[in-house]
Amino acid sequence: MEFWKDETEPIKAFIELFNRAKQDTELYEGLKKVNQLIWFDYTENGPNCSFYVDCRGGEVKVSPGKPDDQPDLTMSLSADDAHRSWSNKLNPVMAITRKKIRIKGSATGLLKLAPKLKKVATIYNVTLKDLGWESKIIS
Amino acid sequence: MKGSTGHFLSVNLSDGSTNSFCPPIDYYSRFIGGAGFAARLFVERGNFETDPLAPDALLIFSLGPFAGLRLSGASRFSAAACSPLTGHWADSSCGGNFAPELKFAGFDGILISGKAEKPSVLVISDHTAKVETYPELWGLGVEKTTAALKHKFGKASKTLVIGPAGENLVKFACIINDGHSAFGRAGLGAVMGSKGLKAIVVRAKDRNFIVEDPIACRKLVSELNSRIKESVTLSVMRENGTAANLEGGVHLGDVPIRNFTSNFWEEMAEALTGSTLSEKYLKRRANCDFCSVACKRIVEITEGPFAIPKGPGPEYETIVSFGSLIGSMDLAATCKAGKMCNDLGMDTISCGATIAWALEAFENGDIGVEECDGLQLKWGDINTIINHLLPTIAEKRGGLGELLAGGSVAAARKTGSKTREYNVHAKGLEAPMHDPRGGGHGLALTYAVSHRGACHVSSPMLFMEMGACYYPEIGFDYELDPLSSENKAESAVLAMALGSLENSACLCQFADREITIPEWVALFNSVAGFNWEIHDMMKAGRRIFYLQRLMNHRYGLRAEDDKISSRLLTPAVDGAPEGIKIEFDKMKTKFYNLMDLDPETGIPSSKTLVDYNLETEADIILKG
Numbered sequence: 039m040e041f042w043k044d045e046t047e048p049i050k051a052f053i054e055l056f057n058r059a060k061q062d063t064e065l066y067e068g069l070k071k072v073n074q075l076i077w078f079d080y081t082e083n084g085p086n087c088s089f090y091v092d093c094r095g096g097e098v099k100v101s102p103g104k105p106d107d108q109p110d111l112t113m114s115l116s117a118d119d120a121h122r123s124w125s126n127k128l129n130p131v132m133a134i135t136r137k138k139i140r141i142k143g144s145a146t147g148l149l150k151l152a153p154k155l156k157k158v159a160t161i162y163n164v165t166l167k168d169l170g171w172e173s174k175i176i177s
Numbered sequence: 178m179k180g181s182t183g184h185f186l187s188v189n190l191s192d193g194s195t196n197s198f199c200p201p202i203d204y205y206s207r208f209i210g211g212a213g214f215a216a217r218l219f220v221e222r223g224n225f226e227t228d229p230l231a232p233d234a235l236l237i238f239s240l241g242p243f244a245g246l247r248l249s250g251a252s253r254f255s256a257a258a259c260s261p262l263t264g265h266w267a268d269s270s271c272g273g274n275f276a277p278e279l280k281f282a283g284f285d286g287i288l289i290s291g292k293a294e295k296p297s298v299l300v301i302s303d304h305t306a307k308v309e310t311y312p313e314l315w316g317l318g319v320e321k322t323t324a325a326l327k328h329k330f331g332k333a334s335k336t337l338v339i340g341p342a343g344e345n346l347v348k349f350a351c352i353i354n355d356g357h358s359a360f361g362r363a364g365l366g367a368v369m370g371s372k373g374l375k376a377i378v379v380r381a382k383d384r385n386f387i388v389e390d391p392i393a394c395r396k397l398v399s400e401l402n403s404r405i406k407e408s409v410t411l412s413v414m415r416e417n418g419t420a421a422n423l424e425g426g427v428h429l430g431d432v433p434i435r436n437f438t439s440n441f442w443e444e445m446a447e448a449l450t451g452s453t454l455s456e457k458y459l460k461r462r463a464n465c466d467f468c469s470v471a472c473k474r475i476v477e478i479t480e481g482p483f484a485i486p487k488g489p490g491p492e493y494e495t496i497v498s499f500g501s502l503i504g505s506m507d508l509a510a511t512c513k514a515g516k517m518c519n520d521l522g523m524d525t526i527s528c529g530a531t532i533a534w535a536l537e538a539f540e541n542g543d544i545g546v547e548e549c550d551g552l553q554l555k556w557g558d559i560n561t562i563i564n565h566l567l568p569t570i571a572e573k574r575g576g577l578g579e580l581l582a583g584g585s586v587a588a589a590r591k592t593g594s595k596t597r598e599y600n601v602h603a604k605g606l607e608a609p610m611h612d613p614r615g616g617g618h619g620l621a622l623t624y625a626v627s628h629r630g631a632c633h634v635s636s637p638m639l640f641m642e643m644g645a646c647y648y649p650e651i652g653f654d655y656e657l658d659p660l661s662s663e664n665k666a667e668s669a670v671l672a673m674a675l676g677s678l679e680n681s682a683c684l685c686q687f688a689d690r691e692i693t694i695p696e697w698v699a700l701f702n703s704v705a706g707f708n709w710e711i712h713d714m715m716k717a718g719r720r721i722f723y724l725q726r727l728m729n730h731r732y733g734l735r736a737e738d739d740k741i742s743s744r745l746l747t748p749a750v751d752g753a754p755e756g757i758k759i760e761f762d763k764m765k766t767k768f769y770n771l772m773d774l775d776p777e778t779g780i781p782s783s784k785t786l787v788d789y790n791l792e793t794e795a796d797i798i799l800k801g
Contacts, residue, residue, distance in 0.1 A: 132644025132656055134409055135690075141409040146416050146452055153428030153446075 041121045041174050045084030048117040049102050051174075052078065053089055055124060055165050056100040059158060068154055069098045072147035074110035080117040087117055093147070111143035125176045126159035178205045179389040180242035180705040185218070186284045186306050188299055190372050191232060191291030195299075195306040197284070206707050206717070207790065210241035210285065212268040213681035213721035215257035216728060218288060219266070220794050225731045229261040229364075230346060230371035232292035238337075238377075239286035241683030242705040244276035245386040248398045249405040250688025252276050252466040254286075255680060260629070261371075262348040262364035262527065262584050263605035265732035266725060267629040269351075269365055270680055272465035273358030278335040281381035293373035300330070301379040314375045315344060318520035320488075323356045326378050334380040340522025342571040343370035347582040349527035349607075353519055357473060357489040358465065361524040363606060363629055364584075389706030397699055405691045406469040410645065414472045414687060415462060417451030419493040424450040427501075429659070430615020430752035434501045435556055436533035437601045437608070437744050440615050441752030445506040449496050453508060460487050470688055476512055482560065483513035491515035491525075497610035498529025503536060504556030514563055521571035527584055530607035532566055534585040535577075537599040543592055550575040603741045604734065606630025613745055615754040617642030617659035621746070622669050622764045623676075625739045628725035634686055636676030641668055650694040650711055660753075662760040666767035673772075674718030681721055719772075720789045723781050726774075727791070727798045736779035739765060 042048050059065040072093040080087040090105040091098065115123070119138050122128035130152065133139040151158075163175050187196045200218060208217040215237040223235045236258045243251035254276035260267035279287070283304040296315035297308050314322050319340040326336050336355055343350035343366035350366030351359045360366070388394045405411055413421045424447055426432045430440035447453060454474065463473035476490030491499075491511050499514035500506060518525045538544045539554035546553060552565055569578040580588050586605045589596040601608045603624045608631040613621035619638045627635035640646050642659045653671055657664060678697070679689055692700070698714050701707045709717075741761070748756050769776055773785040786795045 129644040129656060131410075132647075135645050135647045144416060145409050145413050146421070149413060149422055149425055150452070152425050 039083055039116075040118045042083070042117055045080075045087035045117070048080060048083070048120060049087060049089050051166060051169060051171065052120065052124065053100050053102060054169065055158070055162050056091055056098075058161050058165055060098050060100075062157070062161065065154060065157065066098060068151055069093050070096055071150055074144070074147045075105055075107055076147075077105055077109035077112045078120065079104075079112050079114040080120055082114070083117040109143065111141065111145060111147065114140040114142075121174070122176065124158060124162045126155045127176050178202055178705065179387055181205055181210065181240075181285045182280065182283050184284055186287045186301065188287060188289045188306065188308065189291040190289065190293040190297060190308060190374060193293070193308040195308065197304070200285075205242070205705065208721055208724070209678070209681035209717060211239050211253075211255035211270070211681040211683040212257060213677060213717075213724070214286065215239040215255055215268060216266065216721065216724050217794070219257065220724070220728065220797050222288065225728075225798075227259070229259040229264070229368060232372070233290060234259060234368060234371070236289040236365065236368045236372065237286060238279075240276050240280055241681060243682060243684065243700065245280040246388075246394075246398060246704060247402075247467045249402055249468040249470055250685030251683070252468060253683040253685055254279070255683060256352060256360045256365045258365055258368045259732070260363040260365070260606075261346070261367045263630055265604065265628075265734055266728040267363035267365075267606070268680065269360040269362040270634060270683065271352070271354055271358050271360040272685060273335075273354035274466045275335045275337055275354045275379060276683065277466050278379045278381050280386070281383050282379050283381070283383075287377070289372060289374065291372065296373050296375050298326070298375055299377040301377065303382055311375060316341060319353045319522050320356055320520050322376060323353075326376055330378050330380060334378050337377040338522070339366045339369050339375060340520055340571065342522040343367055344375075345571065345573050345582070346370055347523060347571060347573065348584045348587065349524045349531070350522050351524045353522060356519065357463065359519070359524070361526060362632060364524070366522050388704045390703040393699070394703040397696065397703055401692060401696065402469060405688050408691050411470045411687060411691065415470055417455050418474050418490075419472050419687075420449065420451035420454060420496050422451070423493060423496065426616070428753065430749055430754040431611050432497055432501055432615075433601075433608075433610055433612045435504045436502060436530075436537045436599060437612055438537075439751055440612060440749040440754055442501060442506070445501050448506040449500045449508050449511070451493075454490065454496070457508065458490065458512060463489070465685070468685070468688065470685075472687065478509050478512055481509060483507070483509040483563070485513055485516050488516060489519060494610050495525040495529075498525045499559065499562070502529050502533050502610065503559065503562065505559045507559055510559040510563065514559065514567065517563060517567050521567060523567070523571060526609050527607045528567070528570065530601065531570075531581050531585040531588060532562055534588060534596070534599045535581060538592060538596045541595075543596045548576060548580070550577045552577070598744065601742045601744050602631050603627065604630035604738055606632060608742070608745065609633040611639055613741075614749045614757065614759060615659075615752060617657070618662050618759045618764070619657065619665035619668055619672070621741055621759050621761055622665055622768060623672055625741045625761070625765065626669070626673065626768060628722075628729050631741060634676070635680070636669070636672035637679065637686060637689070638669060638672040640686070640690055641672055645690050648694050651715060660757050662764045666764045666771060669764070669768050670771045673722045674715050676718075677721035678714065678718040681718075716789065720791060723786070723789055723791055724794055726780055727795055730778060730780045731798050734779065736769070736774070736776055739779060
């Protein structure tokens with residue numbers, strides 16, 4: 039991995055990112071509208087390298103690992119590309135076209151979130167800084 | 178020639194005669210079918226001096242080699258003629274179900290000339306055709322006409338119909354297939370109307386489709402159909418239609434607002450996007466023949482001022498044309514306006530754009546209540562548009578109807594020079610609902626150099642800029658920044674060739690994105706037996722682009738006409754592209770160099786014409 043020491047690091051960063059995003063009213067409302075169980079699968083970088091976001095039922099829960107329920111949407115990619123993606127440095131359409139991101143299930147909910155990636159990236163960079171990983175921030 | 182029938186139907190409406198003829202066999206591999214084939218046939222048989230609406234003008238329908246193949250995205254075809262809207266060569270493409278049926282009936286296309294004495298219908302069935310008079314259909318809307326034809330010729334027959342707008346020679350009249358799919362652009366419905374041809378009906382018993390290599394073809398089609406069905410982007414489109422990403426487009430600044438005067442309107446984004454249409458009004462999804470994408474919508478609105486019975490719903494272009502472009506975010510109204518345009522037989526893009534021009538002209542006092550036959554025009558007043566403007570335009574009623582029925586460019590020409598600033602077009606064709614300032618600067622270039630004018634389906638540039646294309650075999654292995662001119666000329670060279678291929682092979686731009694370049698070649702080879710390598714295919718695409726330019730040169734277009742309206746080159750005042758300037762001249766100069774186009778005449782050098790085997794065509798066109 040280019041950006042991470044081991045498989046625990048990216049999951050720590052991404053879960054913290056989502057917990058902070060939930061504090062932002064616009065993002066929280068946007069996530070609720072997705073109304074899906076999404077599994078972010080980075081297991082190509084290690085068996086425990088994944089987390090899920092459950093946006094169903096008007097709540098948003100974030101947890102490490104694979105969900106017990108069948109996900110509505112699974113996004114499989116490398117932890118490095120996930121880092122680029124949350125940093126808003128990876129064109130999601132291009133990444134899907136070039137098979138860097140593999141998607142199973144309905145991506146309609148994600149389309150609703152796409153316009154908010156810029157804001158997510160801002161929060162992500164602050165998160166990295168607060169975690170002491172300023173060097174990982176992509177300028 | 179495999180994949181094609183080798184036969185075209187020729188119809189002279191003046192005497193009602195119909196004949197079959199065999200185009201030269203080399204046309205198939207050199208110009209493929211669809212738009213390219215129609216252009217070559219016109220060079221052989223057409224007259225560049227003829228008025229587009231004169232009896233001896235030609236109207237050509239042309240299939241691609243894949244019509245009839247059970248492949249998602251392959252059931253499109255082209256119509257072509259000198260456009261009454263733009264005054265030069267143009268073609269338009271249409272999905273639906275007519276193309277396979279015509280192929281099964283034994284024809285690769287139809288060439289129509291003359292003018293019927295009485296309103297007529299061309300009836301085609303298994304290798305035969307006849308012209309029948311149906312005066313009772315004249316004046317009817319598309320819906321009633323289609324229903325009457327289905328009643329007469331059977332539900333399984335497929336129809337092409339014009340509405341009152343085509344009969345009245347509205348310059349942006351369209352042709353509708355089975356009440357849902359459209360040859361929307363360039364006013365070809367008016368050409369059909371000028372010939373007194375209300376409709377074409379086709380019915381075939383046969384379902385034979387002979388290909389060069391059935392085993393290879395079957396395997397490839399099966400692989401492609403599976404991939405298209407499972408594609409993430411296409412499943413989003415299946416779920417929420419072509420407007421699935423309208424919301425994202427608003428945030429990019431791609432969606433035009435109030436006649437391209439703004440690039441951001443947040444509340445509108447969710448109100449008009451495809452998922453909202455699905456939630457509120459979708460009854461079921463519909464598809465072109467053999468296509469699993471099913472991006473078409475069947476909608477119903479049960480109450481309110483815009484209630485409509487269950488029927489064809491709007492796609493992206495219509496939603497924006499009668500939504501944000503005219504300052505409205507009423508989704509139900511876009512459904513109703515789209516339904517009315519379909520029934521009247523008008524292109525929703527040019528119609529919406531012409532109305533947007535009128536709204537701006539009225540707002541600025543360039544036209545007043547008097548010129549508008551007593552109407553007050555204002556942004557977002559969709560009631561007035563639906564209840565008054567649409568029928569007024571289709572019937573060319575009063576001064577306002579006459580003014581707007583000629584399209585926005587002609588309307589500005591009549592009204593005065595200041596209103597030309599409100600025109601948004603290239604070569605007289607109103608821009609579609611993608612603003613290059615946000616959608617991608619390369620789009621500005623491809624709008625400008627497209628032979629038909631501002632058209633988003635003349636090339637896949639929009640998809641290339643958003644990252645939906647990856648073609649390393651032809652050198653497109655790099656990422657584009659939509660809001661920059663970098664690499665846009667180089668990409669446009671590929672885009673125009675690919676667009677010519679798509680519009681000549683008659684493949685859908687959405688489904689196409691799942692097909693790799695080697696698979697394209699394999700399709701041509703296994704179906705049509707072209708025995709191509711990649712460079713042969715790309716050469717054919719560019720040959721067609723050059724041929725269409727030569728034709729437009731003959732119609733009087735020059736390099737200086739490869740431009741877009743100044744509004745699209747003025748930096749956006751809001752949204753993601755705010756303040757960013759499009760370096761149009763730089764892109765155009767580089768494109769011209771790469772394509773070996775003369776900076777004054779706009780046509781390729783003699784050497785390039787030889788390289789692309791276009792000497793004969795150039796001789797006919799330029800020395801004609």
